[in-house]
Amino acid sequence: MNSHCFLVIVIINIKTMRRFKTRIVFVLFICSIITVSMLFYFMLIFDDKKLANNIINTSRSVIVVGFSELRNENLTLCETYEKKVKLKLVQMLENEHNDDGDDDVNENYLENFVESLKSDSQRMDSSNSTALNLESKELKKIWSIAKKWVRARQIIPEKAPELSSIIEALQHSKIIKSDVSRKGTQLKLLLTLEGGQQALFKPRRYSRDYITDDIYAGADRHNGEIVAFHLSRILNQRYAPIVASRIINVAHEIKPVASPSLLATFVPQKTKLNKTLECFYGECYYCNEYELLCPDETTGTLEGAIILMLPSQYQLQKLRHPWQRTYKKNLKAQWEMDSHYCLSVLKSNSLRPRVLDFVDTAIFDYLIGNADRHHFEVFKDVSNSALLLIDNGKSFGDPSHDETTIIFPLLQCCVIRNQTYQHLRRFAFTINSSRFTLSAIIKQLLSNDQLWPLLTEHHLQALDRRLRMIMATIELCFETYQRNYVLKN
Known part of the structure; x- marks a missing residue:
């Protein structure tokens, strides 16, 4: 020049x-x-000067070719990505049985891994009793265990044998106070359980197979919160608050200990059989007296997800997500149009841990179908804090739709933690056994839950399908860049 x-x-x-x-x-x-x-x-993205030199010396950039394809085929960026990923997945499925991987070693690993998850979250000696015979002192010990688990990059540890006791305590411990939770757009109750532990209760709003008009529309799904917590354990992304199923009698457990603010939102309703239902609407952005939440007419109960609150010493910092959508059908965000977008993200976010956290979270959200991660939360003033998997209610909506835009952090940055990749690939193509697909593991972990089935068969199948799409995306990155530049330690 x-x-x-x-x-x-x-x-x-x-x-x-x-x-x-x-x-x-x-x-x-x-x-x-x-x-x-x-x-x-x-160099920041690929973390190596050699790759930067390769890009300089290469006569054409893959990103430039991508834009050329967009012009020639008149496709959106999302449609182009989808086309490439689906073609790659077809190739992978054709070569699946030619894989030289050690299937027996892989299956042994998965069997031990799943058994460990089951032993942590399921009490082997428990019955189906709904009563928890623990004194307040014993409950305080259980709650303190959960508090001690929390670290910068974990909410529960890899080995958590006390998790089953915590889940049981969430499900059955006495509610000593109920109140409104004003934060957020959705109806939630703030409960204080015996032993002084606070928890959020998200009630059921939809049937398992109900589909909303849009991917991020409608109310939160309590079953989504429960499954998402256990999926975070399966993926080794242990950054989600502990969640359990709970069935609550409104007249006996909520109203007698309700705060004045919550009591003010109760509007009793008469049924056709002249029975009074204790309905309420709470306080939130979308809460109003015209959308009452009523218990079951026969039992007077509400089913929902109960979420353990994090320790008070860990303050949360809420930040705008770089891949936040506009929530307007006719207005696309910059990341939906610019395949260079990851470069701009790196200007204000470090590769380690933050961009890699964005990729891990995108994988998690893509699997559960959560397109509503408009902000992200970390522990305030805690160095190297993980990106916390909080608020997963907008999940498991439409099992027939795989929202490609959710996975854009991986598609555009083409980096992923090596341990994430190695862990995912064990579940993605289980040749000799179907016992260790994501859907099968979810069934093993939650089939004894009091609210099972938490997912329809279509939603379970979607988990396995979406995981294979993720693996195809990673393979595309391997073809675009050298494997050792995509995988980060």
Whole structure:
């Protein structure tokens, strides 16, 4: 480039050169800044100078080719990604039985892993009794265990044999106070359980197979919260608050200990059989007296998800997610149109841990169908805090739709933790056994739950299908960049 500029300058008249000298220098200066900046951010993404040099020496960039394809095929960025991923998945399925992996070793690993998950969350000696015969002192010990577990990058540890006791305490311990929870857009109750532990209760609003008009529309799904917690354990992303199923009698457990604020939202309703139902609407952004929540006419109970509150010493910091959507059908966000978008994210977010956290969370959200992660939360003033998997209610909506935009952090950055990749691939293509697909493991963990089935068969099948789409996406990244630059330790 410099030699060409030199030849041009030689043939320019001296007077003209003086006139434009300042402009030429300025333009060259700007070009050099842009070139250095692009190289710098490529090096940040791929974490290696050699790859940056390869990109410089390559005659055409894969990203540029991507834009060319968009122009030629007149497709949106999302449609182009979908087409590539689906083609890659077909190739992978065709070659699945030619895989030279050690299936027996993989199956042994999965069997031990699943048994560990089951032993942590299921009490082997428990009956189906709904009574928990523990004194307040014993409950305080149980709650304190959960508090001690919390660290910068975990809410529960890898080995958590006391988890079953915590889940049982959430399900059956006495409610000593009920109140409104004003935070957020959805109806929730703030409960204080015996032993002084606070928890949020998200009641059932939909049947398991109800589908809303849009991917992020409607109320939260309590069953989604429960399954999402256990999926986070399966994925080794132990950043989700502990969640359990609970059945609550409104007249006996909620209203007698309700705060004045909650009591003010009760509107008793008469049934056709002249029975009074204790209905209420609570306080939240969308809560109003015209959308009452009523218990079951026969039992007077509500089913829902009860979520253990995090320790008070851990304050949450809420930040805008870089891949936040506009929530307007006719207005796309920058990341939906710009395949270079990951470079701009790296300007304000470190590769480790934050961008890798975005990718892990995108994988988690894609599996559960959660397109509503508009903000993310971390522990405030805690270094190296994980991106917490809080508020997973907008999940398991439409099992027939796989929302590709959720996985854009992986598609656009093409980086993933090596341990995440190695863990996922064990579940994705289980050749000799169907016992260790994601759907099968969810069944093993939750089939004894009092609210089972928590998912329809279509939702369970969607989990396995979406995982294979994720693996196809990673394979595309391997083809675009060298494998060791995609996988990060």
